[in-house]
Amino acid sequence: MNQDPASSELLERLVRSVAAIPDPIKRARECVAVGEELRTVQGRLAQVRRQAIYEATLRPGATGRSVAEELGVSAKTVSLASSEFRRRDIDLLHDLVEATESVAPDSPELLHAKAVVASSTNVGVLSHVVAELDSVWILAASIDGDSDSWEELYQGFKRAKYLSKLASIEPPTPPKPDGSSEFGAPPRLQWLSEVLNAMPGIGGWASMDTRDDDHKWELWWSIESADANLEVADVGPSPEGWLVSEWLVWLVRDYRIAGRLIESSVTAPPPMINEPGAMMTFYITASLAGPDSVDPDEFAQSIINVWDGRPGSPRTGYFDIDWPGKRS
Secondary structure (H helix, E strand, O other), rough: OOOHHHHHHHHHHHHHHHHHOOOOOHHHHHHHHHHHHHHHHHHHHHHHHHHHHHHHOOOOOOOOHHHHHHOOHHHHHHHHHHHHHHHHHHHHHHHHHHHHHHHOOHHHHHHHHHHHHHOOOOOHHHHHHOOOOOOHHHHHHHOOOOOOHHHHHHHHHHHHHHHHEEEHOOOOOOOOOOOOOOOOOOHHHHHHHHHHHHHOOOOEEEEOOOOOOOOEEEEEEEEOOOOOOOOOHHHHHHHHHHHHHHHHHHHHHHHHHOOOOEEEEEEOHHHHHHOOOOOEEEEEEEEEOOOOOOOOHHHHHHHHHHOOOOOOOOOOOOOOOOOOOOOO
């Protein structure tokens, strides 16, 4: 059986975790317990698979027959999966319209959504109009009441937006510029931004602070989730991103010991009203003025040289990285 690299890595990490238990009795018992858990997971995976089969039929141009051929399953399997989950999604979308009506009955977006819901059973069309109610509901709804109900509706709107995107009803997101940052880096910081984003497990951006006479450049990054398909609060930070962040903080410390005008720190807005687990941001600031200032291109080259090592200087990085070249 061929395994996806992500699933292979997950299972390998599980085996390593059990194998690392120092007490042999506890380790042996844990092997039995994990084996039993894996057997129960089979049923849950079967449900996830049926939902995935149904969702595959929502893609533009897809049919039950085309999905059956693509996955190598029978048309009946696709039909049963679609019947099971399509009804759930339609009921959810109706519930979201009712929830919005309870807090914003006069919203123009609501009137349009109600008209569409009353006349269509197409999940793609319904999810598109319901997803547009998300901002209406979240501005009008109170989080002081039943927090479980609020979270359920919040997740429901996330589902609506996912279905809308899956059906390609909403416009595709344009590709990010080089450096994979949603913030365009100033030209002087472009290479540094690209070098930062070439490092695994993190995503960041560069900016310039010109609010006073001592101009500074700034480098910001966050550690990505350990699983690209799940929130960092659920599975923890990327191990590679954690190692990279620690390494960058050390590099800045080395610069400071040498008397250079650079420092690093960490910040976070209130996580409880944003995205818990995803709010912590590391940043580096460096002066552009004076004899001890740090040029951004110099720092980018230092990241590469110190990570990879050079003749007479040992490698300090942990992985091979395909570094971007400096543009002329």
